[in-house]
Amino acid sequence: MPAHDLGPTDPAVTVPEITASVPTGPPPAWAVLQRRLFDELDGAWRTFRDRYTEPDGRLRFRGTIDDRDGADDFYEAFFNWPALYRLGGADDLLPAVKLHWEAVTRQLTELGLFHHEFERGYDWFHQGEALLMFYGICAADPADQRFRERAIRFAEQYLPQSPTGNYAPRIKAIRAPHNGSDGPRPGLGPQWDDRFGGEQSTMRPYGLPLHDVPGVAEWNDLADEELAVRMGHHMRDRLGRGDTAVNLAVTALVVNAWLYDHDPRLASWVREYVDAWRERSHAAGAMPDNVGLSGTVGEYHDGRWFGGHYGWTWPHGVHSVGAAALVGAISAGIVEGDADRLDLARRPLDQVWEQRRTGLPSDPEATRRPGWAHTLGPGDGPPVNTLPTRLGLDGWFDHQPAQVAYWTWLWWFGMRQEDRARLEALRDHSGYDWTVVHAFRDKEEAGHEPPWLAYLDGVNPDYPEQALRMALAQVAHRTALMAADEKGADGKRTHETGADDGLDLHKWQRLNPVVTEVLTQLTTGAPQTLYNGGLPLARVRYDDLDAARPGLPPDVAALVEHLDANGTTVELVNLGSSRTRRLRLLAGGFGEHLITTVHWNAAGGAYPGDSRDHHLPAGDEVARSAPVQDNTIHLTLPPGRRIRIRLDMRLNARQFAHHTSPTTSRRP
Template identity: 55%
Template structure:
């Protein structure tokens, strides 16, 4: 952050603080209480989780980090000063805990798929963004990213073939095969996997799930999975680009950017050869379909099994976001557009019925009564018999594409999805799932000016979700788990989706490994740390490719607050100029009057030509900022806060 910056002082009184501002500050206050309760109840003093069970196989590391995944984000938004140290304590404690269990090598995943690695790294990415000056985490970020460069001695990457060598990789190198339990026999007794169907469709004599009840068939399936789903590159490995981008944000080194770009381009080339839709598997020799009889679908966490669009669509968005971040070029989003357009072509209509799709239970909770409507249902999966597993489209995918690109055609796709989806985008459904996302539709309607009370309703909903989580914590009979390693993430009381939307003007980061991007970010100018100062509430009222509108309110009636507004999560955007509102006259009026006179305001333009703006908020004031911005004007980086001097200008 530069030493000099333009400043503006608010003068318009916040006579009747808006409900959204009061609720936003209440949410910050409640969250700063509840994470402490969770910590005291479920964590050891060193930060690890109270767990006395046994971890087996390869799966599980992500579930220990996930209960804390959004805690660093709360700190960056303006959470308690000591929350950052708490985040680091828990990351270190969990890392020691998993290292002792044999899941990590040199503090990093020994070897597992990137669908889950992406989830486990969200907390780490958040800490890196929250405190880039911490050299220990900086060195970790570089060391972890180096594992996924072609020059790494662990051998995860084959640079000549432009592939990651296996679906399971990590600090131990390529870990071929699948989980040991599955390799020995994937049988009908694995009832939790039944909704996803057969992992491989082309084994003779295994046509239905019930055929796996035969131990011979179960063993055949396990052996085939170990051989065909445990080798070569897969689309979900694209989530590793966030690890590379995170290191590049620290150093700006070409070696990180060059491999990220080359790897994503390799998948773009494969998608073009397959007709546009990204394939999900590449064999050890670099050939698409090598392990699946030439088919571009069939890889693990790919189009056929288990999640389809939910996993492939997510990593396509993540990879495009990362490539665009390091290059400033939005053409990368073609990788994410094609899958959406393809499934939209195959859409049908109908309600969501329990048991009729692999994620029906998720949609029943997300949509509530709207799940019974005549909905647009797109196929999430592609198999040997065509497209199947129809469900509502995840709005986050087209939303992120439009948000990043600003392309009118991407906006048209989003508008088409709203017209045809079959439910009302202004409804705020009261739910909070593990991804802490899913409220993109009513937020987008608000940005369009059609859902004006969304901020207050959404913040009220968020407070209700915190209250429910705390009720579940209070009802929990034990603070120690011996079996269910997903328990803690279902009780995490920290909610940040709505705060991210309203204060930074962005959807929540893609859950399977995305970096949180934003249109604005805030710094407390007096405490020299990220986030909104105490008593200050922020609301992004509107945005497009060239504009961001923000309201700032100081709810304190005694204290001045100073906040630095930054353009872009990584200071990558520029503020050309800003139009602000200012008080003309009429307030507070004479002291003998029993009520304030009507006051008048006007606007003025201030040239900024920088990526930061200092806003001074005297007690009880508000300020509207209409910022004209230029996307990708500066080289992105992990910004740190430096003390500064206000730029002197007689016009301000």
């Protein structure tokens, strides 16, 4: 483990402060659009709140839930609202988000899905999705002791000494795919354990959960009641016990608690659990997805390293295994302060890359086609490179275009040249143009990594403006959908899920008008958070010094123009004409980077000049630089000024930590 500098900045230390002096001139379009997006989002989230939540903050829901599924859908309606606040959303957004989290948690407890404010027991593909809202609140307001206590209590459920019994220290494994506050829950729930019939149409596109159940060779065989019961019992006994790769997402829950006070017990568990999966991966020569209760890979699958619940075979393959491996590897990297465990995340991506082939984006057999087809644009298009996403008894199958976000995160977190080479190979063999910005939004609110990466490489200069225009259109579209939902065709109100729309728990996600992907990319220099349980990381983030809260101050727009292993370039603009804005720039989403030197351009002449001159001043700029040796600088932006700064950095040189917003400014 590398030696770290001290964590949070010592209040007695003088923080470098730089004043922007270069006139903005005609404001750049990206800056105007960015501030407009903040304004539109401020109205949009209020509209959603007013139409789809009760006065106490819970979602309007009049149904019942008879199985283990569904809790994640309630939280996913708000998954990126804390992120918007942390970026610079409205002051009252944070208390609103906390109100919704607490009310929804009570609601889910009443529905029987939660106990002690936590999921009673479900898979971590879905629990990771649900926890994005919670992680965002903790990052946005680490000073809130209620959420700090919750974060620690939730994490301790997975430590070896926990009475829940979720973790088996002898075999270094979580005891069941469904786990939580009730401990390891056997099976997959009554909707699948008792029988898995062919009428479960929502799962039909993914095919059979197990490919070796006697008598069941194809989906239509499940119409036979005896075979449906047989499949359900096999799922209960084989998919419903032991550890599975998606449980690696638990590591983010534990790291979120560790970020408060760096409890060594939490760090030790993350290292132990991640390293156990790394050792299994090394021994198998592949990323396994299942571990039996004896600690043996393939124990319930005739020795095969694939076939576990939410694993390589069913239902999502690399989409679930790759995401969990990334969350686990990054979580270990956070507590260790390095990227040495990224091999865990490389292996599943390399496995599918080695099986790549040329295919057509119109392939009707691809299970995730509704998502990625929008990424490539409408129509059949030219042949594109595809990768297999799943593995069964007959080999690799379900070929689809690569999920670029996973390779992006692999490179972004470690900034290793070998991972950059992987990303470039993916681009070169993709078969489509990485500079094109396609107008789409899925529930993960991601997928625009290719044009953003091209922008960072300097070959897609129009991306900020195009992406922000797209984001504004997304807000307008979601707002229009909410307006259309005001009354159904028969004039009845349809705000309550479970009333007129048949328990459509995904409706809230489809109507959530908050968009943060583009703002996250442009202002913080990070990809959109990994949807299945990632923590909110950033290359840089900001605090409003005058308001003593996180996020960009009003009138201020930010654009990360370039990042590499040695630093970051960012431009900031104050679009206002009367107010000076002061902000703190923190290197890293959790203050983990060390700024060694800051470089910027200052105005070379006097501004605003002589009123008798009718031309806008366009004077020379003078290069400046100053040593820093801290993770923080303060910036003052007078009205109508801009500044472009290059931050020389040592990445991950400081300990990751939750950082509270400064209550007062410290001037040199």
